[in-house]
Amino acid sequence: MAKQPGRPRGAAQLGARQLALTALERVLHGAYLAPTLSSLLDAAELEGPERALATDLAYGVVRRLPQLDAALAPLLTAPRKLPPRVLGALRLGAFELNHRGTPAYAAVSAWVGLVKREAPKLAGLVNAVLRRVRPLPDDAPRAVRAALPAWLLGAFDRALGEERAFEAALGMLEPEPLWLTALSEAAVEALTADGAEVAPLFPDQPARLASLRVRAGAPLDSLAAYRRGLVQPQNPSSLEAARLLGAGPDDTVYDLASGRGVKSAVLAASGAEVTAFELDARRSQAAAQNLRRLGLEVEHRQADLRALPEAPPVSHVILDAPCSGTGTLRGHPEIKLRVTQAQVDELAALQRVMLRNAARLVAPGGVLVYAVCSLTREEGAEVVADLLEERPDFRPEPVDTRLPSVPPANGGVGRYLLPLGGLDGFYLARLRRRPLPE
Template identity: 45%
Template sequence: MNAVLRRVERSPDPTELPGWLADVYHGAYGDRAPTVIADLLNAQPLWLSLSDDGVRALEAEGSLVLPGVQGVDRVELERPLRQTTAFQRGQAQPINPASLACVDALGDVQGARVLDLAGGAGVKAAMLATRGAQVTSVDVVARKHDAARANLNRLGLKAEFVTHDLTRPLDLTPAPFVLLDAPCTGSGTLRSHPEIKLRLTPHAVQEMSRLQASMLPNAAALVEPGGTLVYSVCSVTPEEGPQLVQVFLAEHPAFQAEDVPNVEVPSVPAGPGVLTIPEGGIDGFFIARLRRHD
């Protein structure tokens, strides 16, 4: 019994960040880090991208819709989301404001071809299609395309889907806009995924960085001359964000970093990009916008 109690006593407080991860947050956000870390213990709000009809439908049912940021509203539902008229009619899409900032960082995509790489369940593809883009979404897991198609059908939108491992070159016609929202450790999403801080290790960060570094050149090869590549991750570690992009730029002189436009969520500079600040329910994302000049 004494041995068990000693182990319990030595167990880390699950509400606290491991020391190395706390250091990452301090490196990312400086003097603001203690406030950011404390805020991660607050509950994650429901963020919805809503049409005007969606707002009216939710309010008619008794839900509270509060203006948010990046065009995403904070909503307190009167009933489960899938039972709301707004969701059923394709007038509501859950998305974190920082995630939508990655889409908006591409700029005006109306009528343009956009490659949505590592597209997952297609939420960013849906937001791109909402903005009038001709979207091709690529992911290595074919079953994710089924979920994406179902969601797009609900929203009355369309996209094309390609199943491919982005660690290998992809034979597609280059496009003027490419978004690589790469798989990552999720260290910027600790509010909604607190288990990450209990299992994430520095070694896992290095492994993920190597995966991202193998994908980024293949994404860059799909950008037409003069085109734009946005690289994003929902992580605040330097290895997955600014350091990785700096290495890429040094090895690919045809690309240059540009200021990241249309980021309305609070953010701080981070090397060749920006880091969104994970406070008030916003996730921590690294976002870089790169222009191909050859």
């Protein structure tokens, strides 16, 4: 975006901070962070580095909110009585000082300057608090250090074990890299020709269907590799769910709860014949549009998978079920401010029904993959354990993966992929239906 002529750099940085503050305010009123930030960024006249600053601040403050509130608490008598934008400025200032390494004079003067314009009487308080705020002490409560509500850290503990749960929580405080799945061997060359830095996650893997970590200086949809359909934005953990199905040329796949069709796309790119079932027609339309960009074909069927769709059983079925998204807190940090145990339980009940129907669509000898981007036991290992009890004709197969992962703590089938190194957290299980007797 073009910079305004003669606009001083300091003013633009104030713009980035103001924008992050507005994004925080809207998220705390119930908005989703990604679309909120993206519409604010599109409307603002900020250049690349300022867009990056606004993004980093907005995501950082939401990811670390529990830590920031704990760091500010000893310095404020009644934080909730402050005007919301002043409290937001303190939280963002504390994020810059404690976690972003902004020099103290720059962070304090920027946030004090902003508050002076919006609530001049409180500028002195903001100045005094930001000069005194310090990182959390090592003996702060574990859930605060993990920047999670205590119940959610407890849920991660039950799924992953305490040590891995804490690591997972910290992993999701780090920034989100851009991950692209290469759908063509020409992808890397096209990306580098556009000036992007590209690093395959596993350099020894074939170039096609590899996860690429990409630093692009330009928006994704302006890159030739994207426009020519050579790449699909996708976290490697999501790719791993599709890969686990093991479907190849001429296999027939049902992609259940196919959403915007990211897994359908990579399955179709593997040569499989894919039928995608999804409740939300708008998501299926978005999937169809994306598949046109990629030059791939998938049949779409609108279906509520709480009931069994009329469709013959096939050899490969994947259910990527609706879930709490607690493995994606890096990219969707607002989830942790809202999700409740009651919602997790409700989702688990829905997942059980959907998995039961998914199993009925698997032909004898066929494979069923169950995936959720959540790190709770309720939505993962427990859902699959119930299915296996109901359907003794299914048995678990190993989840072979090179991604960091653990088996469910306290037993159970499948594996939890850990949200480390820019990956999303997932639960994956692979089940095979007994073949018919000869």
